[in-house]
Amino acid sequence: MTSAYVPATGLLATLDLLEVSHGGAVTHVRLNRPAKRNALSDTFIQQLHTCFLNLPEATRAVVVSGAGRHFCAGLDLSELVERDIGSAVLHSRMWHAAFDAIQFGRVPVVAALHGAVVGGGLELAAACHLRVAESSAYYGLPEGQRGIFVGGGGSARIPRLIGVARMTDLMLTGRVYDAPEGLALGLSQYLVEDGAGLARALELAERIAANAPISNFAVMHALPRIAEQAQSDGLFTESLMAAVAESTPEAQTRLRAFLEGRAGKVVKG
Numbered sequence: 001m002t003s004a005y006v007p008a009t010g011l012l013a014t015l016d017l018l019e020v021s022h023g024g025a026v027t028h029v030r031l032n033r034p035a036k037r038n039a040l041s042d043t044f045i046q047q048l049h050t051c052f053l054n055l056p057e058a059t060r061a062v063v064v065s066g067a068g069r070h071f072c073a074g075l076d077l078s079e080l081v082e083r084d085i086g087s088a089v090l091h092s093r094m095w096h097a098a099f100d101a102i103q104f105g106r107v108p109v110v111a112a113l114h115g116a117v118v119g120g121g122l123e124l125a126a127a128c129h130l131r132v133a134e135s136s137a138y139y140g141l142p143e144g145q146r147g148i149f150v151g152g153g154g155s156a157r158i159p160r161l162i163g164v165a166r167m168t169d170l171m172l173t174g175r176v177y178d179a180p181e182g183l184a185l186g187l188s189q190y191l192v193e194d195g196a197g198l199a200r201a202l203e204l205a206e207r208i209a210a211n212a213p214i215s216n217f218a219v220m221h222a223l224p225r226i227a228e229q230a231q232s233d234g235l236f237t238e239s240l241m242a243a244v245a246e247s248t249p250e251a252q253t254r255l256r257a258f259l260e261g262r263a264g265k266v267v268k269g
């Protein structure tokens with residue numbers, strides 16, 4: 001499936017820590033620093049940010065994967081030199097901006113995970129909208145052992161996936177979850193054999209890309225916000241979002257297609 005993908009040109013092609021390619025409406029962003037297990041240097045974070053701010057107009061969904069034996073080893077520890085408090089806050093905020101551009105960007109993002117998904121690598125995976133894990137994937141937050149704390153949005157995003165108690169356990173004890181545990185706990189939504197993750201993620205992304213953009217937007221932007229609202233506020237937000245989506249010409253076209261027997265039925269997977 002990846003063979004149909006063509007390398008990005010222009011700005012995205014200049015991002016040397018990423019390998020970006022396009023296959024129609026799906027863009028594949030591969031973390032491309034395998035010799036360092038895709039450890040996230042400052043430049044790497046900036047390139048990810050640039051990439052997600054500059055996705056082509058035609059992109060409707062993205063897949064993020066990692067080159068080499070691991071998805072991502074997290075923060076590049078070699079850059080963790082002494083920082084004063086001000087620059088440490090700005091460093092963390094740089095990660096937040098980049099990962100917000102993923103979570104609250106224009107299109108849904110599917111992560112294809114294998115090997116180590118640790119520290120900032122897990123924070124990156126948590127900023128994506130769906131996660132497909134290969135059997136080799138494992139999850140950890142070694143920040144506790146390194147004498148630091150999460151700074152890439154993990155404390156806000158990971159408990160929303162697995163709960164505060166499980167994140168506390170990962171950080172205090174250095175516990176590592178394997179791929180089946182990750183599936184059961186909600187770190188991934190899909191579990192596939194080794195080597196099958198990227199193809200599955202691309203297939204899901206293609207399915208996502210076929211949805212109406214306004215529906216995908218609502219899922220990405222309204223769902224997490226409604227989850228944080230009081231129920232009555234959430235219900236009101238839902239009504240507004242539903243009304244916006246329903247009133248688009250694309251919704252009208254799609255509804256008519258179903259009623260006239262021209263659209264697919266919901267069938268068992």
Ligand code: 1HE
Pocket residue numbers: 035036037039040069070072073074075076077078092095116118119120121142143146148149150151152
């Ligand atoms: C690195 C990093 C890194 C590898 N920063 N250089 N993250 C961690 O604490 C995880 C640290 N890494 C590991 O536990 C292991 O490297 C792995 C389990 C991910 C992979 O093991 P392995 O045996 O495949 O590779 P390796 O031999 O350990 O590493 C290969 C090279 O990558 C080696 O460099 P080389 O020059 O000796 O070849 C490693 O030093 C280098 N490398 N991981 C820098 N993380 C916003 S806050 C986020 C806070 C965090 O993310 S803390 C968690 C950091």
